[in-house]
Every structure is written in C-alpha cells, then in structure tokens.
Amino acid sequence: MALRWLRHEAGVRYEVRSAGGTLRLYSNGVFHSQYNPAQPVTGSVWDLLLLPAFALPAGRPARVLLLGVGGGAVIRQLNTFLSPDLIVGVELNPVHLEVAHGHFGAAANNVCLLEADARQWLAAYRGPSFDLVIDDLFGHVEGEAVRAIAVDTGWCRELMRVLSPEGALVMNFESERQLRRAALWREPPLRRHWADGQVLTTPHYENAIGAFFRQMPDWGDFERRLKAHPELDARRAHCRLRYHRKPL
Numbered sequence: 001m002a003l004r005w006l007r008h009e010a011g012v013r014y015e016v017r018s019a020g021g022t023l024r025l026y027s028n029g030v031f032h033s034q035y036n037p038a039q040p041v042t043g044s045v046w047d048l049l050l051l052p053a054f055a056l057p058a059g060r061p062a063r064v065l066l067l068g069v070g071g072g073a074v075i076r077q078l079n080t081f082l083s084p085d086l087i088v089g090v091e092l093n094p095v096h097l098e099v100a101h102g103h104f105g106a107a108a109n110n111v112c113l114l115e116a117d118a119r120q121w122l123a124a125y126r127g128p129s130f131d132l133v134i135d136d137l138f139g140h141v142e143g144e145a146v147r148a149i150a151v152d153t154g155w156c157r158e159l160m161r162v163l164s165p166e167g168a169l170v171m172n173f174e175s176e177r178q179l180r181r182a183a184l185w186r187e188p189p190l191r192r193h194w195a196d197g198q199v200l201t202t203p204h205y206e207n208a209i210g211a212f213f214r215q216m217p218d219w220g221d222f223e224r225r226l227k228a229h230p231e232l233d234a235r236r237a238h239c240r241l242r243y244h245r246k247p248l
Contacts, residue, residue, distance in 0.1 A: 005103060007095060014095050016071075016103050025071035025099055030140040032096070033071030035104050040080045041231045042073065043240040045172070048200040048209040050077045051243065052168045053132050054225040055217035061131035064088070065162065067118040068136035068148070068172075071099050072106025079108055081229055088130075089113045090121050119149060122158045129164040135171040147174060151182035156190055169212045176201065176208035184212060185248055197248035210248070 004023065005016040015026040022036040034042055041047055053061050062085045066074060069091035078084055087110060091097050094115050100106040106113070114121065118137055137148040149155055151171065159169055173179040176199055184190055185197050195216040200209040226232040232241050 005099075009095060012095075014099070016099060023071070023103055025096070025104075027096075028140055030145050032138075032145070033073045033104070035071065035073040035076050037076070037105070039231075039240060040077055041240040043202075043242055045202055045205045045207045045209070046073045046077070047241055048202060048207075048243055049074050049134050049136060049170055049172065050081070051200060051226075051245075052170050052198070052209075052211035052213075053078065053082055055211070055213065055219070055222040056131060056168055057166050057215055057217075058131075059221065059225050060084070061167075062086070063128065063130045063164075064132045064134070065130040066090070066134045066136065067122070068134075068138060069100050069106070069113060070096055070136065070138075072101075072104040072113075074134065074136065075100070075106040075108075075111055076104060079110070081232070083110070084132075085110060087111045090116050090118050092117050119155075119158075122162065125162060129162055129167065131164050131167045133159055133163050133167065133169050135159060135169070138172065145174070147172075147178070151184055153183045153187060153190065156182075156184045160190075160193060163214065166215050168214070169210075171210045171212075173208045173210060175206050179208045179210045180248070182210065184210065199246050199248055201244050202242050 001017045001019045004018050007014045017024045024034040025032045060082045064084045064087045066089040069089040138145045139148045194212045196213045198211045
C-alpha cells in the first residue's frame with residue numbers, strides 16, 4: 001500500500017495511503033476511513049452508515065447531520081446515491097477535515113464542514129431539524145478505535161432533539177453488545193420514541209450500526225430502492241455491498 005500523504009501533529013501520525021484507486025486514512029495506525037470514486041461501495045462498515053437513508057419514507061434525506069467526518073467517505077456516498085439538499089459535517093480534528101477536503105474530495109456545494117466539538121455544537125444548535133443524523137464519533141486508544149461519546153440518556157436526547165418527525169438516527173458502535181446496552185434502546189422513556197430499531201452488520205468487522213426510525217420503514221421499498229443502483233444491487237455479481245440486517 002503506497003503512502004500518499006503523511007503528517008505528524010500533537011503526537012499523532014496521520015497517513016493517507018492508496019491501494020489501487022482506494023484511499024485510506026489512518027491515525028496512529030488506526031484505520032478511519034476509505035473511499036474509491038470508481039467503487040463508491042466499500043464493502044465494509046462505512047456502507048452501513050449510508051443504508052438507513054434508503055428506508056426513510058421519502059427514500060431520500062433532504063437534510064443530513066454527520067457527527068464525525070473522518071475522511072468524508074460517507075459524505076461522498078450520500079452525494080453519489082442520494083444527493084441531499086444539505087450535509088452538515090461536524091469534526092473536531094482539523095487534520096481530518098483537511099484530508100476530507102484535499103484527498104477524499106468531500107467538498108461540494110451542498111456540504112458544510114465545521115471544525116467543532118460535536119457535543120458543544122449540538123447543545124448550541126437551534127436551527128431546522130435533520131432527516132438523517134449519523135453519529136460516527138470515534139477516537140483511538142492504544143491502537144484501537146473506540147467511541148468518543150458514551151450513548152447515555154443526555155446524549156441521546158440531544159440527538160433526538162434535532163431529528164425530524166420522519167427522520168432516522170444512525171449510530172456506529174464497537175459491537176452489537178455495546179449497541180444493545182445503549183440508553184437509546186434500553187431505556188423505555190427513550191425507546192417509546194422509535195417506531196423501529198435495526199442492527200446492521202457486515203462480515204470481517206465487529207462494529208454494529210444501530211438505525212432508529214421515527215416512522216416504521218417499508219422494508220420492501222427499501223430493497224427496491226437499493227436495487228435501483230447497480231452498486232447496491234446484491235443480485236449483481238460485482239456488487240460489493242455486504243450487510244446483514246435484523247431487528248433490535
């Protein structure tokens with residue numbers, strides 16, 4: 001794998017590496033993000049953050065909030081397949097934002113990337129709600145990726161506050177066990193706000209994506225919407241999408 005870009009800053013080694021047409025972002029050896037414009041489906045965990053958008057009643061989110069931009073792979077996927085009117089990406093790490101702009105090509109007319117602490121930004125936000133909120137807030141400890149913010153009652157309520165009545169909240173967890181322990185689904189006062197909760201997983205990764213919907217999705221429509229895109233149609237031999245979905 002070729003080294004395309006390197007920076008040392010505040011004790012962190014940042015690398016952008018390429019394998020063929022695929023770019024990968026690493027921080028201290030932790031694999032954060034990857035994207036290939038010729039193959040927008042990665043065949044890995046990042047695809048799972050995209051998929052719940054196809055289960056929304058409209059089949060397309062107009063407004064998206066992404067907490068934790070990383071290299072911007074999810075932004076590229078959203079714009080490739082769904083073209084939201086607005087994507088707001090909040091990222092604490094300025095180096096990640098630089099990589100998203102300069103290497104992953106995440107900048108677009110409908111994209112607003114902000115350098116900010118997600119917790120502080122969300123607490124201060126008083127604007128319009130979002131149809132899709134994605135929490136992909138991860139850091140690294142001793143070479144392992146770990147969630148940056150605990151999914152407790154306070155954090156869940158802040159996320160729910162900015163979600164539209166027909167929206168979906170998508171959260172990345174280190175494991176399905178961690179997902180099932182999260183307040184969002186475990187605590188009845190929070191759980192009653194959701195019409196449906198799903199677990200999305202993919203082979204070769206322990207991560208589990210929780211997708212929580214304000215309105216019950218039509219899963220038949222979901223499958224039809226995926227099949228409308230050759231890259232997401234599992235019937236096709238060259239489809240790279242690998243996922244499993246089950247109810248919480």
